[in-house]
Amino acid sequence: xxxxxxxxxxxxxxxxxxxxxxxxxxxxxxxxxxxxxxxxxxxxxxxxxxxxxxxxxxxxxxxxxxxxxxxxxxxxxxxxxxxxxxxxxxxxxxxxxxxxxxxxxxxxxxxxxxxxxxxxxxxxxxxxxxxxxxxxxxxxxxxxxxxxxxxxxxxxxxxxxxxxxxxxxxxxxxxxxxxxxxxxxxxxxxxxxxxx
Numbered sequence: 467x468x469x470x471x472x473x474x475x476x477x478x479x480x481x482x483x484x485x486x487x488x489x490x491x492x493x494x495x496x497x498x499x500x501x502x503x504x505x506x507x508x509x510x511x512x513x514x515x516x517x518x519x520x521x522x523x524x525x526x527x528x529x530x531x532x533x534x535x536x537x538x539x540x541x542x543x544x545x546x547x548x549x550x551x552x553x554x555x556x557x558x559x560x561x562x563x564x565x566x567x568x569x570x571x572x573x574x575x576x577x578x579x580x581x582x583x584x585x586x587x588x589x590x591x592x593x594x595x596x597x598x599x600x601x602x603x604x605x606x607x608x609x610x611x612x613x614x615x616x617x618x619x620x621x622x623x624x625x626x627x628x629x630x631x632x633x634x635x636x637x638x639x640x641x642x643x644x645x646x647x648x649x650x651x652x653x654x655x656x657x658x659x660x661x662x
Contacts, residue, residue: 498572506635507545507569511661512537514633519656524649530554535634537661538566545569590615599627599637601655608637620645632658 507514515536522529532552539546547569551562590613599606608627615622620643627638632655639653 497575499575501570501573504545504569504571506630507537507547507633508540508571509630510537510633512540513659514661515657515659516633516636516655517657518636518653520651520653522649522651524647527556529556537633543571545571597627599629601632601637602657606631606637618646620647633660 513536515534518533518535520529520531520533522531530553534550536548536550537545538548545568547567549565549567551565553560553562592611592613594612595610597608597610599608606629608629610625610627612625613623622641622643624639624641626636626640628635629637636653637655639651641651643649
């Protein structure tokens, strides 16, 4: 039933791409380097959490998700976070099993070679800026990454807001794809806490 579910896939792409654009890719080498994701969570105390709402639409179907990510453990070696996802797909509601994930403090310092673009593929055009976004009663200073890419007859325009002031960094994402299959994804941070 959920094999064509889009939000998780696109959301991961948007989040990873945006953070990579902001933080930059690691240079090649054998020595481990600090993990930017761990560095972000390390700024907060145990119990810190982010609550994100995601609405995606494709082929006439709309899916809504609420994603709550909570910091369970923090040590000099790793952080442990738990993600809880509630989903509403065409009126069918489902709570997914909680997922725990370890985020290592140090990661391998490697670079994946950039693949040569296929014919008809246009490399992303990216521009960055600064904006302030209101989350609840808080004003959050964000770095904004806007990108446009084309591949296999599909054009994707995305805009992502990130900030080190919130757990997980992601504040907002807007993505629209047109071509073979039109789709949209809108994500926003609706609540967060810095822990106890």
